[in-house]
Amino acid sequence: MLKNSIKAPDFKLSATPDKQISLSEFIGKKIILVFYPADWSPVCGDELAIFSSSLKLFEKYNVQILGISVDSKWSHAAFSENRKLKFPLLADFEPKGAISIKYEAYSTATGTSKRAIYLIDGMGIIRWSYLSPDNINPGVDGVLDALENLIGEK
């Protein structure tokens, strides 16, 4: 995992079949970047469903949540519709896992992103991160505490 206080590597990835999103366009907003192994697997569904259901709370803190996995934009579109997710899922699809590798959140053994969360501040600096075992859904309490600490510092 990348260390705190360094600049988060920029990226530009598909968020929907016809739209790309880059990290740099969110300057001024805090970002929670959620790497997860795969669309459709039950644990991920839970993790993302909880993030999605928590949006109201995160929006209070001027936070944008971005999900990211190596699945294609078409898989993301179907998955997102099925689970009624209200934040973008980015396709780290071609070259496969390139951004996950940059964020040290890629498993060559499984060929998927690991289950990792980064909190990035409004200046694009990594402020907190957490790597969870693949089969354990981390919940949002860790990143919520980190976010409140970050806001408390100001």
Add this chain to the structure above:
Amino acid sequence: MALKPPVTNLDHIQGNSNASIELVEYGDYQCPYCAEFYYVIKELQNQLGTNLKFIFRNFPLEMHPNALHAAIATEVLAKYNKFWPMHDMLYENQAYLHDKNLINYAEKLGVNEQQFEQDFKDKSFADKVEKDFESGLRSGVNGTPSLYINNKKYEGEYSLDAILTYIKPLL
């Protein structure tokens, strides 16, 4: 991981308030695992009797379109001391959680449609659900159902046997 905040008298509590085991469930009325787990809770209550205090907190996920209204409906019924009968009604009829079903259930429990609809619009009931949800996020709920036993997140298997085995040394 600890329960935040701990149980207070604003919670819905079933059983002996001085029991040695305090079991808190975060649940969603439309979650199929929660509906299965509802019967596990009934059996735990049956076997543990006065040793168990059970608390239910709302954790309606957005992926379940009827879960939020169902949760608010139980809070409305709580005003008439019918929280637990409504709770049971919803889990026993999980396939039917549309607004019109909720009205039917309320009527069966003695709250007429007009009264129910009027209360339903009162924001305080939705606020209670949101508070429960937020407490779940802060307590590390990572799926439904999530259990907390004596203030600590239960990380074991969600079967009757596994939970009983975990609880026995705490009795």
